[in-house]
Amino acid sequence: MRKLLPALLATLALLFVSACGSDDSGGGSGSSEGVGEDKDVELTQENFAEEISKAQLDAGTAHMTMTMDMMGTPITMEGDTVLADDPADVAMSLSMDMEGMGAPExxxxxxxxxxxxxYMNMGQMTEDKFVKIDLTDESNPLGAEFSDILEQSNPAAQIEAMNDSITSFEEAGDGGEIDGVSTTKYNLTLDAAKVMEAQGQDTVGAPExxxxxxxxxxxxxxRQMDIEIPGMGTSTIEWSKWGEDVSIDAPSDDEITDQDPFGGMAGS
Known part of the structure; x- marks a missing residue:
């Protein structure tokens, strides 16, 4: 559990900050300029990742909800992001129930x-305080578990990775209204190994x-993305509140602890 949980958390966090970006600084708020405007661009396999990322760059902020069913275990998390061209300026906040990942009830x-x-507050596991993990501190082994988040939150890297990973692309017609917006449905097949390699994950045993x-x-x-991972489960991500003001702040010093949240776990 000691090795698995940080890696899984890093992967989940990555989904909240990757493939996106903006010109705003982390911890602040994005601009709603251009949000809701018809881009009048036909999306194709060749331009899909780039055009989607451009739109997110323009919006600057978003609220996201993710519901996962991993081999029968439900996991739900929700949060906000402030997106940035420079990974150092990306900010994120999220909350999730940890029971499905083997943590105490x-x-x-x-x-x-x-x-x-x-910063991670895991309730009684961290005495209701935040553990601080500096992603730039190479001497911190826990920080190394999460270091890929910074590298992979670079939108240019994500655009290239997604373009390289798409093996099938289909516009599937009217997607209905989601979050008050009319949508178009797109079916995409991605090379799993290329996706995982781009996220710094081990591809041994990966689905095709x-x-x-x-x-x-x-x-x-x-507005919504449904993902099927063969042999593992499904995930649904919903985006809303594009371009609305978001403020994400670091905890105060008296809210931070040096305790290792993974040290006392069984199997660590």
Whole structure:
């Protein structure tokens, strides 16, 4: 558990900050300029990742909810992001129920990323305080578990990785109204090994493909994405509140502890 949990948390956090970006600084708020405007661009396999990322860059902030079913275990998390061209300026806050990941009953997590530092409050496991993980501190082994978050939150790297990973692309017609926005449905098949390599994950035992269904508004902003991971489960991500003001702050000094949240876990 000691090795598995940080790696899984890093992967989940990555989904909240990757493939996106903006010109705003972390910890602040994004601009709603251009949000909701028809981009009047036909999305194709060749330009899909780039156009979607451009729209997110323009929006600058988003609220996200993720519901996962991993081999029968439900996991739900929710949070906000302030997106940035420079990974050092990306900010994130999310909360999730930890019971499905083997933590004690009633354990929840409050996780923030500000100024290249991750803060995690895991309830009684951390005495209801935040563990501080400096992603730039090479001497901290726990920080190394999460270091890929910074590298992979670079939107240019994510655009290239996604373009290289798409093996099948289909516009599947009207996706209905989501979050008050009319959407178009897109079916994508991605090379699983390329996706995992781009996220710094071990590809041993990886499925051949990931199947994505994305619902995109006329403003090219994603509103929902359904992911199927063969042999593991499914995940649904919903985006809303694009471009609305978001403020994400680091905890105060008296809210931070040096305790290792993974040290006392069984199997660590």
């Amino acid at each position: 009633g354990t929840s997590m409050d996780m923030r990323m500000v100024d290249q530092v991750i 493909t990931f199947e994505y269904v994305m619902y995109v508004g006329e403003d090219n902003l994603p």
